[in-house]
Amino acid sequence: MQSHGATVTRSPQEITPAGEEIRAWNASRLYRWLLVAPIAFIGLFFLWPIMSVIHRSFVDPVPGLGNYERVLFAGPYLKSLWITLQTAAIVTVLCLVIAYPVAYVMARARGNLFALMTAMVVTSLWTSVVIRSYAWMVVFQRRGVLNQALVATGITEHPVNFLPGTLAVNVGMVHIMLPFMILPLLANMRSIDRSLVLAAGVMGASPWAAFRRVFLPLSIPGISAGSALVFMMSLGFFITPSLLGGPRHMMAAVMIEQQANRLLDWGLAAALSSVLLLLTVSIYLLYLRVVRHAEGGFAHAR
Template sequence: MAGGYAWLLAAPAAFLALFFAWPLVRVVWRGFTDPVLGLGNYARVFGDGPYLRVMLNTIETAATVTALCLLVAYPVAYVMAKTRGRWLQIMAALVLIPLWTSVVIRSYAWMVVFQRRGVLNDLLLATGLVDAPVSFLPGALGVHVGMVHIMLPFMVLPLLSSMRAIDGTLLRAAEVLGASPTKVFWRVFLPLSLPGLNAGVALVFMTSLGFFVTPALLGGPQHMMAAVLIEQQANTYLNWGMASALSSTLLVVTLAIYVVYLRVSGGAADAALVR
């Protein structure tokens, strides 16, 4: 970056330091000092309580949702990137409109779809695919569908911007040099869309780790996410030391996963381009 303009960052940096970094430091500190100085809270987090299991649940759910989002969003973004004019506007609107509805309302809407006398069961019964209503709720299906629905725009948009930036002449050059359409996609288009893909994956995965409402409403008790545990400790039991320890653990786990992901995906991107 041009050094002369670094001062422009001073205000945002001060804002972040004051309202983000400092509270974060206090949260981490509290995990070690409340109610008494020591590792008591962390002994509980890593002990044989429910905490580690919930952390793993959380990571697993976030990873599944991210993978599903990618599967759905990539073709959508691909088609959008190839489209111009009115149709692009319509598609963009369809992707964006769900963002204007609250997460709580959308989660309740999925309950209506999935419940025993819901739309989906009515359809299955009417078509004779099942004889008795299927119990979808509470269950993993509801959690995953509900979360993918909410996170989808956050995957589509970075993918789209990345794909639209791809220079079409590169694709034509590959074709001219005799590459099949499949080969053009795998060797040229996909690697060039990786920045958007990485951004989308990071965005969806990180956000999914902190999900609260959707798994609480659509999932069973066995689908408990870390955010629910943290909320319980902070609000119900007023045990802020424990809430801090759990938050800090989630933060460290998230950062660790992110670093590993950057290494792996960065390596993969380089390899794909060099091959």
């Protein structure tokens, strides 16, 4: 999106009559130098390994497209990628639906109440994902807390077989991912100027219209950041779906682990990882376009 009417940013250098550059020490130059270390770090420990994984997917065990042929046509891999995308998408939507009202209320809270609410969201991150997944197993199993309550209250006559099941997987994953949706939404909503909503009311908008036409568009950056975070993280989920889900919840990460760690077929593992990466990046780019469009429309109106 081109910024309309923006002036060309000039480099902070002055040209003397003799044509020499005088380098002024200013903040923007400093910021550029500050980026060197993180970029070097990311290049060395993130980009380089990813490049070598992609490279390996084309040359191990023999140069060619053999690994991709297997990923695309040999059966389980494409199915598992599809399941992975599906699961990640469902978890993202559920997280958004639950987190939005929570963040909305939290954004209005002040003082001790706000501190308490934040603590409640953040403390769930202190326990490991494995432990929390096992805990959900205990809750959902045939003689678990939930079934005992259901039978005791007479809602069901016999225990329900929650495990393995889509419900259990979604509950477990949403529980783990929720803070990653709430926190970006909260940061965004706290920066929204509430007087804009008031102003809309003064100008005759109903509370719903004021929310829908003023608050909601302003919260899109939070929605987009939270959704992207939750979606990407859900794609790599491993232990929760395998503990709470049935055989059809076999995520791509499980397949990659099997190939990389047990069968030692690194070429296939690399191809599978590369396809997952490619899918993730393309979905993200598509998503960015959509979101930018929504945000852009609003920015113009402002």
